[in-house]
Amino acid sequence: xxxWQRWLHHPEHSxxxxxxxxxxxxxxxxxxxxxxxxxxxxxxxxxxxxxPGSIVMERLVQxxxxxxxxxxxxxxxxxxxxxxxxLCVTGAVVWWPGVQYWRRSxxxxxxxxxxxISWDAHSALGLWFLPFLTMWAISxxxxxxxxxxxxxxxxxxxxxxxxxxxxxxAALHFGRFNRVTEVVWAIAGVVPAALAFTGVFICCxxxxxxKPSHP
Numbered sequence: 001x002x003x004w005q006r007w008l009h010h011p012e013h014s015x016x017x018x019x020x021x022x023x024x025x026x027x028x029x030x031x032x033x034x035x036x037x038x039x040x041x042x043x044x045x046x047x048x049x050x051x052p053g054s055i056v057m058e059r060l061v062q063x064x065x066x067x068x069x070x071x072x073x074x075x076x077x078x079x080x081x082x083x084x085x086x087l088c089v090t091g092a093v094v095w096w097p098g099v100q101y102w103r104r105s106x107x108x109x110x111x112x113x114x115x116x117i118s119w120d121a122h123s124a125l126g127l128w129f130l131p132f133l134t135m136w137a138i139s140x141x142x143x144x145x146x147x148x149x150x151x152x153x154x155x156x157x158x159x160x161x162x163x164x165x166x167x168x169x170a171a172l173h174f175g176r177f178n179r180v181t182e183v184v185w186a187i188a189g190v191v192p193a194a195l196a197f198t199g200v201f202i203c204c205x206x207x208x209x210x211k212p213s214h215p
Contacts (some may be wrong), residue, residue, distance in 0.1 A: 011096050024090035025206075028199045031083040036196035038064060038080065042136075043189025046175060046182050065143075074144045081141035084192075088134045095127050115205060122198040129191045136192075139173035142166065 003014070011017050041064040044057070051057045059068075066073030097105045106127065108120040126133070142149050152162045171177070175185030 007096075009098055009100070011098055017094060017096075020090045021094050024087060024094050025203065027083055027086050027090070028196075029203045031080060031087065032196040032200045032203075034076075034080045035084065035087075036193045038077075038140075039189055039192030039194075039196065043186045043193075046186045046189065049176070077144035078141055078148075081137050081144060084133065084137035085141070088130060088137055091126050092130060095123055115201075118198040118201045122195055122202060125191050126195055129188055132188045133192065133195075135169075135172055139169045142169055143173060 001009075007014050007017070041060045045060050045064055048054075048057050048061060062068045065077070067076055069076075095105065096102065105120075105123050108124050109116055112120070146166075149166060152166070153159060156162075175181045
């Protein structure tokens with residue numbers, strides 16, 4: 001069986017997938033608390049314009065943007081965004097279950113036991129919301145460390161296309177275009193928290209309870 005055939009039909013036997021799984025597993029374990037907090041706080045502050053002057057809302061904004069710690073918060077967000085980018089890339093690869101089972105991995109079996117539900121939710125939600133997660137990771141990195149993206153403008157400081165692209169990237173992060181997008185962004189914002197929760201459960205089941213990573 002060629003490597004491609006092994007990947008197509010039995011990805012669980014692919015050495016590359018095994019390495020990527022370990023990277024996804026341990027980066028996810030390290031970043032779970034960060035992803036959980038950023039997901040929930042981001043989902044709430046989408047509606048910050050509905051509560052002007054709210055102390056609670058402003059505190060959540062401070063937590064989401066700088067973790068209430070100034071410049072160090074920007075650095076933390078940059079590291080967290082890089083971690084989320086790694087999780088998106090590795091998760092997209094690890095998700096593939098093989099030709100025979102890929103449809104099964106698109107849904108959640110709600111009647112199953114909790115370990116199965118957790119695994120299904122982590123797999124299915126991660127794939128369905130991958131565009132949102134990737135967009136938030138890249139735009140979050142830009143908002144935390146815009147200097148990293150300034151290299152795109154060094155070739156032509158007056159390049160309106162790049163400038164507008166970066167502006168659109170920042171706007172996409174918040175999703176405050178209209179009431180519909182605010183609701184969609186808020187709902188989608190809960191997904192990273194759900195992925196963090198299910199990921200921690202899978203991690204604990206594998207490491208602490210010596211159970212396999214799959215149900």
